[in-house]
Amino acid sequence: MKKNTAIAAVILAAGMMTACGKNEPSAPSEIVVGGSATEQAENSVFPVKLTDGTEIPSSPSSCASLSPAVTEILVELGYSDRLCAVCRYCDQPEGLELPRAGSSENPDIDKLTALAPEVVFTLSPLAEREVYALEQGGITVVDLAAPRSVEDYGELYGTVTTVFEGVEAGEAAAEKAVSDLKAAASSVEKCTFIYVTPKLTAAGADTFESAVLSLCGENLCAGAGYISPAVEAGAESFKDVPEYIFAADSLTEADISANDIYAEMISGGADVIFLPAERFERPSARLVEVFTAIASGTADKHTSEE
Numbered sequence: 001m002k003k004n005t006a007i008a009a010v011i012l013a014a015g016m017m018t019a020c021g022k023n024e025p026s027a028p029s030e031i032v033v034g035g036s037a038t039e040q041a042e043n044s045v046f047p048v049k050l051t052d053g054t055e056i057p058s059s060p061s062s063c064a065s066l067s068p069a070v071t072e073i074l075v076e077l078g079y080s081d082r083l084c085a086v087c088r089y090c091d092q093p094e095g096l097e098l099p100r101a102g103s104s105e106n107p108d109i110d111k112l113t114a115l116a117p118e119v120v121f122t123l124s125p126l127a128e129r130e131v132y133a134l135e136q137g138g139i140t141v142v143d144l145a146a147p148r149s150v151e152d153y154g155e156l157y158g159t160v161t162t163v164f165e166g167v168e169a170g171e172a173a174a175e176k177a178v179s180d181l182k183a184a185a186s187s188v189e190k191c192t193f194i195y196v197t198p199k200l201t202a203a204g205a206d207t208f209e210s211a212v213l214s215l216c217g218e219n220l221c222a223g224a225g226y227i228s229p230a231v232e233a234g235a236e237s238f239k240d241v242p243e244y245i246f247a248a249d250s251l252t253e254a255d256i257s258a259n260d261i262y263a264e265m266i267s268g269g270a271d272v273i274f275l276p277a278e279r280f281e282r283p284s285a286r287l288v289e290v291f292t293a294i295a296s297g298t299a300d301k302h303t304s305e306e
Contacts, residue, residue: 045166050159054142059164060118066104067123068092070144072284073160074121077173082164084115092286113137119163146283149211153283154178177285184288185215188295194221194238194265196247196256198277201226202237209280213246216291229261241268246294248277273297 047057064085065071071090074083085101099115102108104124112120112134119140126134131141142163147153158174195203195213203209204223213219221227223237238261245265247256253272256262266272273294279287 045168048162048167050142050162052143054140056119056140056163060140062115062117063119063121064101064112064115064117065090065121066101066107066126067121067144069156069282069284070121070123070160071096072282072286073156076285077157077161079160079164084117085112109133112139121160147208147211148206149208150178150181150215152208153181153212153287156283180285181212181287182215184291188216188291189298191217191244191298192220192240192242193217193244193246194219194242195275196245196251196262197226198248198250199226200251200255200259201228204237208283212280212287212290216294229259238265241265242270244294244297245270245272246275247272249274250277271297
């Protein structure tokens, strides 16, 4: 990425005396003749170095995204005018008509090189040879980390904003993203739960799904990672019968009931609420839809009880 330079001419002037010895109004001590306010502001915050050591010398005027989540975040933050390419899976926002440049698993290096964005964002690491090829074309690769916690989620917003506006703006964006998510969760009644993924595994305490859902309750799946609840061993990973089984919306109640441990929870009083699993897979501001689904499901339960 080429670093923008702003050349300012600075005129220093001393106070002038009139012939009779009186002081005339002095000229300003510093006058910036060249360079816009935008250029001056940019020079005050760039270059920046990201946490992984990647250096961003100046705010990029163009970028590409190889992640649907990052594309959504870029548009949400107001950088859509800088997008010159997105990945083949990007379908939000609707009507996004931009060249497709493969995906993080199989990026179209030739197309990206031809389009020459200053920065390429990815949420999954590219192969070393792919990073090398892009860097040889003068393109900086910003490898964002898939979130495992609410703070990590905020960092997605923080890092993207830092690339365009500097560290201070990035910190504010990260804080706002987390604050907005917590505000959405605060409207949901607290409860105990487990979350069943599209693969019918239960999300353990150290997963991103658990981190998000724990904003509105307690995960009773005490294990680590994604747990396959086999009858013989899986029961040890569950503390008790939860009030709710939150489940990926690609599943059905029949899918869940087919597992003996989940079926036992339902028999013990657990209600099933289906959540939009894609929101966890594509973490953006639309993650709040998870809490909307929970609020709707719990309201339905209370209505039926009445």
